[in-house]
Amino acid sequence: DAGVTQSPTHLIKTRGQQVTLRCSPKSGHDTVSWYQQALGQGPQFIFQYYEEEERQRGNFPDRFSGHQFPNYSSELNVNALLLGDSALYLCASSLITATYEQYFGPGTRLTVT
Amino acid sequence: GQQLNQSPQSMFIQEGEDVSMNCTSSSIFNTWLWYKQEPGEGPVLLIALYKAGELTSNGRLTAQFGITRKDSFLNISASIPSDVGIYFCAGQDAGGTSYGKLTFGQGTILTVHP
Numbered sequence: 001d002a003g004v005t006q007s008p009t010h011l012i013k014t015r016g017q018q019v020t021l022r023c024s025p026k027s028g029h030d031t032v033s034w035y036q037q038a039l040g041q042g043p044q045f046i047f048q049y050y051e052e053e054e055r056q057r058g059n060f061p062d063r064f065s066g067h068q069f070p071n072y073s074s075e076l077n078v079n080a081l082l083l084g085d086s087a088l089y090l091c092a093s094s095l096i097t098a099t100y101e102q103y104f105g106p107g108t109r110l111t112v113t
Numbered sequence: 114g115q116q117l118n119q120s121p122q123s124m125f126i127q128e129g130e131d132v133s134m135n136c137t138s139s140s141i142f143n144t145w146l147w148y149k150q151e152p153g154e155g156p157v158l159l160i161a162l163y164k165a166g167e168l169t170s171n172g173r174l175t176a177q178f179g180i181t182r183k184d185s186f187l188n189i190s191a192s193i194p195s196d197v198g199i200y201f202c203a204g205q206d207a208g209g210t211s212y213g214k215l216t217f218g219q220g221t222i223l224t225v226h227p
Contacts, residue, residue, distance in 0.1 A: 004155070031213070033213065033214075033215075035215075041219060041220075042117075042218055042219050042220050043156070043215075045214045045215060045216070048214065055213065056214055058214065090155050092155075092215075100143075100205045101161055104155030104156045104157070104158075105155050106154050106155045107154075107155050
C-alpha cells in the first residue's frame with residue numbers, strides 16, 4: 001500500500017521565480033493538506049483540498065496557490081519566491097470523514113537563493 | 114489564533130530511561146495527535162486521541178488527552194536508540210473555520226545515549 005509521495009525531493013530556485021510541488025495521496029484518501037515547515041519549527045498549515053476545491057486556508061499570502069486533480073493528487077504553486085519561502089513543504093493526506101488523521105509524505109526541500 | 118506550547122524543547126537521556134513530554138494549548142482541541150519526525154522524513158503519526166481523559170498506548174508509547182481539552186502528554190518507556198527524533202504534538206479543532214487544520218507544537222528533540 002503506497003503511502004504519500006511527493007516530488008521533487010529537493011529544489012533550488014532563485015528569488016522571484018515560481019515553483020510547483022506535487023503530491024500523491026495515500027491510496028484510498030481523498031483529501032490533501034499542505035504544510036510549510038521552517039527549520040527548527042513545527043509544520044504550519046497552508047491549505048486543504050477536497051473534491052478539487054480549496055476548503056480551508058491558513059495565514060499564507062495569495063502567492064501560495066494549489067490544485068487538486070480528479071485522481072486526488074495535488075499541486076502546490078508558489079509565485080514570486082522570497083528568501084523566506086525556503087522550507088520543507090509537506091503534503092498530508094486523509095479521508096474527508098477523518099481529517100484528524102493526516103498522513104505525511106517525506107516533503108520537498110525548497111531552497112530560494 | 115491557536116498556539117501550542119510543547120515542552121521540553123530538547124531532552125538528552127540514557128538508553129533505558131523513561132521520557133515524558135507535554136503540550137498545552139491556549140484553546141480547546143477536539144483531537145490531539147503525536148507525531149515523530151526523523152531527519153529527511155515527514156512526520157509519522159504515533160498516537161491519536163479523540164476524547165477528553167482518554168489514555169492510549171502504542172507499544173512503549175502512552176499518551177493522554179487532558180480533561181480540560183487544552184493539554185496532552187506523551188510518555189516513552191524504556192527508551193532505545195531508535196527513539197531518537199523530533200516529537201510533535203498537534204491538535205485539531207473539529208468545529209468552526211478550523212476544521213481539517215492541524216496546529217503543531219514546536220517539537221521536542223529527543224537524543225538517546227546508548
